[in-house]
Amino acid sequence: GIQVEQSPPDLILQEGANSTLRCNFSDSVNNLQWFHQNPWGQLINLFYIPSGTKQNGRLSATTVATERYSLLYISSSQTTDSGVYFCAVVGDADGLTFGKGTHLIIQP
Amino acid sequence: GAVVSQHPSWVICKSGTSVKIECRSLDFQATTMFWYRQFPKQSLMLMATSNEGSKATYEQGVEKDKFLINHASLTLSTLTVTSAHPEDSSFYICSAQRPGQGYEQYFGPGTRLTVT
Numbered sequence: 001g002i003q004v005e006q007s008p009p010d011l012i013l014q015e016g017a018n019s020t021l022r023c024n025f026s027d028s029v030n031n032l033q034w035f036h037q038n039p040w041g042q043l044i045n046l047f048y049i050p051s052g053t054k055q056n057g058r059l060s061a062t063t064v065a066t067e068r069y070s071l072l073y074i075s076s077s078q079t080t081d082s083g084v085y086f087c088a089v090v091g092d093a094d095g096l097t098f099g100k101g102t103h104l105i106i107q108p
Numbered sequence: 109g110a111v112v113s114q115h116p117s118w119v120i121c122k123s124g125t126s127v128k129i130e131c132r133s134l135d136f137q138a139t140t141m142f143w144y145r146q147f148p149k150q151s152l153m154l155m156a157t158s159n160e161g162s163k164a165t166y167e168q169g170v171e172k173d174k175f176l177i178n179h180a181s182l183t184l185s186t187l188t189v190t191s192a193h194p195e196d197s198s199f200y201i202c203s204a205q206r207p208g209q210g211y212e213q214y215f216g217p218g219t220r221l222t223v224t
């Protein structure tokens with residue numbers, strides 16, 4: 001099946017810093033989504049981005065499908081941005097294959 | 109739009125009993141729903157794909173007789189963990205795919221199951 005690798009696994013930043021999270025995938029995809037999992041376990045949809053670039057406030061994402069990677073940018077980080085960020089893709093099957101996540105800690 | 113609910117949010121049960129978890133799409137009809145499992149500090153793993161009116165498709169290694177899935181309507185899928193054991197303790201999360209919206213999935217808040 002399709003493989004999804006996220007980097008870095010852990011990231012500690014000061015409030016106000018910018019960050020880039022990366023997601024590499026091993027095959028062509030029909031769907032790519034970025035999520036933020038909050039402390040209660042809820043997955044918050046950040047982007048549905050099988051290709052192209054999108055922006056939502058301080059967050060933006062770019063997927064280069066031909067090169068099989070996606071990037072999530074967080075600018076001017078806030079402590080509330082802390083948590084685990086997951087990249088997930090749909091290959092041939094319908095269900096999502098998740099990466100292992102990036103654990104982001106924003107320190108005040 | 110695209111709200112998915114789960115019930116219960118947490119449940120504690122004794123070994124050998126069965127537990128049913130409900131997943132509902134509140135503001136759209138979902139022909140396809142999915143069930144995922146997450147162990148502490150790990151990623152989510154797809155367990156099964158649930159299609160309305162047909163049998164669920166289980167991922168390799170997931171026991172279909174232990175994890176019974178029913179998708180009886182366009183807004184409801186249920187997961188029943190039968191004869192639960194402590195190793196079934198986990199966080200179970202469902203998602204729904206809204207027709208006509210590509211492959212984007214919307215997730216419920218999850219159900220934390222503890223088997224004693």
